[in-house]
Amino acid sequence: MTNPQGRRHPTIRQAAVVGTGVIGRSWIRVFARAGCRTRVYDPNPSQVEKALAWLEEDLSLDVADGLISAKEAAEQRARVTAHKDLVEALDGAGYLQESGPEEIDLKKAVFLQLDRVAGTQTVIGSSTSGLDMTEIAQGLPGARRCIVAHPVNPPHVIPVVEVLGGEHTDLEVIAKTCEFMSSVGQKPVFLNSYVSGFLLNRMQAALIREAIDLVERGVADVKAVDTVICEGLGLRWALMGPFGVANTNADGGIREYFTRYREAYIEDMNDLGPTPSLDQAMIERLAQGTDAMFNGTSRSEIRRWRDRVLQKVCAVKQSDPSPQVIFARELRQF
Amino acid sequence: MTNPQGRRHPTIRQAAVVGTGVIGRSWIRVFARAGCRTRVYDPNPSQVEKALAWLEEDLSLDVADGLISAKEAAEQRARVTAHKDLVEALDGAGYLQESGPEEIDLKKAVFLQLDRVAGTQTVIGSSTSGLDMTEIAQGLPGARRCIVAHPVNPPHVIPVVEVLGGEHTDLEVIAKTCEFMSSVGQKPVFLNSYVSGFLLNRMQAALIREAIDLVERGVADVKAVDTVICEGLGLRWALMGPFGVANTNADGGIREYFTRYREAYIEDMNDLGPTPSLDQAMIERLAQGTDAMFNGTSRSEIRRWRDRVLQKVCAVKQSDPSPQVIFARELRQF
Numbered sequence: 001m002t003n004p005q006g007r008r009h010p011t012i013r014q015a016a017v018v019g020t021g022v023i024g025r026s027w028i029r030v031f032a033r034a035g036c037r038t039r040v041y042d043p044n045p046s047q048v049e050k051a052l053a054w055l056e057e058d059l060s061l062d063v064a065d066g067l068i069s070a071k072e073a074a075e076q077r078a079r080v081t082a083h084k085d086l087v088e089a090l091d092g093a094g095y096l097q098e099s100g101p102e103e104i105d106l107k108k109a110v111f112l113q114l115d116r117v118a119g120t121q122t123v124i125g126s127s128t129s130g131l132d133m134t135e136i137a138q139g140l141p142g143a144r145r146c147i148v149a150h151p152v153n154p155p156h157v158i159p160v161v162e163v164l165g166g167e168h169t170d171l172e173v174i175a176k177t178c179e180f181m182s183s184v185g186q187k188p189v190f191l192n193s194y195v196s197g198f199l200l201n202r203m204q205a206a207l208i209r210e211a212i213d214l215v216e217r218g219v220a221d222v223k224a225v226d227t228v229i230c231e232g233l234g235l236r237w238a239l240m241g242p243f244g245v246a247n248t249n250a251d252g253g254i255r256e257y258f259t260r261y262r263e264a265y266i267e268d269m270n271d272l273g274p275t276p277s278l279d280q281a282m283i284e285r286l287a288q289g290t291d292a293m294f295n296g297t298s299r300s301e302i303r304r305w306r307d308r309v310l311q312k313v314c315a316v317k318q319s320d321p322s323p324q325v326i327f328a329r330e331l332r333q334f
Numbered sequence: 335m336t337n338p339q340g341r342r343h344p345t346i347r348q349a350a351v352v353g354t355g356v357i358g359r360s361w362i363r364v365f366a367r368a369g370c371r372t373r374v375y376d377p378n379p380s381q382v383e384k385a386l387a388w389l390e391e392d393l394s395l396d397v398a399d400g401l402i403s404a405k406e407a408a409e410q411r412a413r414v415t416a417h418k419d420l421v422e423a424l425d426g427a428g429y430l431q432e433s434g435p436e437e438i439d440l441k442k443a444v445f446l447q448l449d450r451v452a453g454t455q456t457v458i459g460s461s462t463s464g465l466d467m468t469e470i471a472q473g474l475p476g477a478r479r480c481i482v483a484h485p486v487n488p489p490h491v492i493p494v495v496e497v498l499g500g501e502h503t504d505l506e507v508i509a510k511t512c513e514f515m516s517s518v519g520q521k522p523v524f525l526n527s528y529v530s531g532f533l534l535n536r537m538q539a540a541l542i543r544e545a546i547d548l549v550e551r552g553v554a555d556v557k558a559v560d561t562v563i564c565e566g567l568g569l570r571w572a573l574m575g576p577f578g579v580a581n582t583n584a585d586g587g588i589r590e591y592f593t594r595y596r597e598a599y600i601e602d603m604n605d606l607g608p609t610p611s612l613d614q615a616m617i618e619r620l621a622q623g624t625d626a627m628f629n630g631t632s633r634s635e636i637r638r639w640r641d642r643v644l645q646k647v648c649a650v651k652q653s654d655p656s657p658q659v660i661f662a663r664e665l666r667q668f
Contacts, residue, residue, distance in 0.1 A: 312650045
């Protein structure tokens with residue numbers, strides 16, 4: 001099986017990954033898989049070593065699971081180089097993906113340094129899940145080439161990337177970023193404006209808020225709530241978003257669906273739970289339910305299962321694509 | 335490929351399907367696939383004809399797509415009989431699935447009739463997505479065997495079933511229903527108490543509320559919001575619910591995750607949008623975005639794609655099951 005996201009014509013040939021935690025190390029796989037020369041840097045050298053060890057292991061596991069060939073794994077590996085010097089790491093990079101800590105002052109300091117070191121043509125993308133690029137890049141000479149490219153963990157198995165600029169970001173840089181992300185097999189979505197949590201974490205927070213409330217009120221246990229998602233709503237959502245689902249759930253499409261169910265939806269929406277306290281007692285209660293559900297299985301085993309099965313699921317979708325065309329390639333319009 | 339939900343040892347050998355709209359007709363496939371003799375009734379005979387025509391076509395498509403063999407399709411078809419007389423349809427049924435209109439007075443009238451006609455040992459399950467069994471079965475001699483078994487559309491490709499009794503429902507009937515649903519390949523989840531919208535429609539409403547708000551505020555378009563789900567969050571949720579995801583997204587598990595991100599979550603949760611008006615202008619705006627996304631593809635084509643790919647996705651999960659054991663079989667404990 002060839003990797004579902006694998007493409008061999010990246011619109012940018014050399015990428016840099018700065019920050020190699022859980023998100024950064026997964027980006028290495030995205031770029032290397034697509035054929036980019038991928039240079040890796042972390043201010044903490046031991047973090048780079050850990051990321052490279054993970055890369056070796058993860059590639060081996062993919063080979064063992066038949067997801068990629070040994071040759072393919074070796075080729076991906078060969079495209080990755082680690083660098084102790086930031087200047088060297090960024091030299092020649094057309095695209096740079098920053099995945100550092102989510103703290104605004106730290107992020108600003110990192111971007112100040114990256115903007116100083118990176119060549120003027122380098123696009124500087126951040127994996128930030130919630131900071132505002134207007135603020136991060138405020139006052140930087142290269143603010144025009146700074147952009148948010150927020151993935152879902154882990155990006156090498158989940159394609160979506162939220163793309164949005166700050167107020168100084170060039171439209172051309174946005175288009176270039178979307179094109180590059182599409183060319184490496186990701187699915188960029190464009191946000192018109194900054195909003196706290198972007199699209200992804202807001203919708204996730206909405207679902208989690210209600211999930212926690214249902215457990216808190218004793219309507220059902222952690223396992224029941226999770227099962228409704230992973231054996232129910234989540235399966236449908238793996239193929240279509242909420243609007244696509246609404247459009248297929250009534251013979252007359254989304255107009256009929258929301259007209260017919262409007263009152264029921266409004267009633268349910270008005271009845272949704274408030275923001276939970278999430279105090280230590282509540283976290284412990286959720287954790288005990290989750291422990292019972294995971295039943296002693298190690299986190300690394302669950303994660304490996306997740307990554308393996310998600311790659312197979314994406315391969316199914318790739319081999320039998322939706323008759324609708326929703327891909328972000330159309331974003332090229334602007 | 336054998337069907338992922340296919341099991342041949344149903345704990346109840348004969349089932350009845352009463353009401354054969356979009357949900358009822360899909361239940362026919364669930365029971366027939368599992369090996370149950372399946373008797374079908376609808377007060378409107380033309381509705382039964384339409385359901386049987388759909389069954390023929392859907393089985394043929396599954397054969398054409400290699401999801402089941404022609405022999406398997408013929409066997410499933412042979413287990414299904416249509417009946418013009420309700421007494422005949424219910425004769426010998428161990429389990430009855432009602433999928434009629436969602437209107438409380440109508441539902442009560444239907445249950446009055448079903449309770450009168452069905453043998454005393456027949457469990458009477460309703461596909462209702464929101465009515466309270468305490469009210470539906472109020473005053474019925476057989477209230478003890480009346481229960482909610484709410485599926486996701488379409489149940490023959492999406493396994494989850496929300497199971498909850500009314501205040502008169504026997505615990506034994508709840509256990510029997512969960513066992514039967516498991517034995518036919520569904521994933522029952524048990525609700526301790528009635529709440530409007532159950533688990534599923536509440537969590538769906540929470541996500542949709544925020545999705546609509548994001549479009550209404552102009553943060554992104556319909557397609558972008560849908561893509562964040564179907565190429566992002568939905569993929570992860572097809573494997574794990576929100577608590578499972580939280581538990582795998584931090585090295586220290588869900589305790590670390592919610593402790594570390596507590597403030598960010600509370601901030602995002604407090605900032606979530608209000609219930610939208612969903613007036614005609616808003617519905618039309620969502621519909622135009624959805625039309626653009628579906629790009630002229632017919633609804634039947636999209637539905638067929640959904641059903642085919644979901645069956646393949648479930649087959650992937652079936653062949654590479656989660657190392658955690660979350661299946662509802664454990665519900666037998668009560």
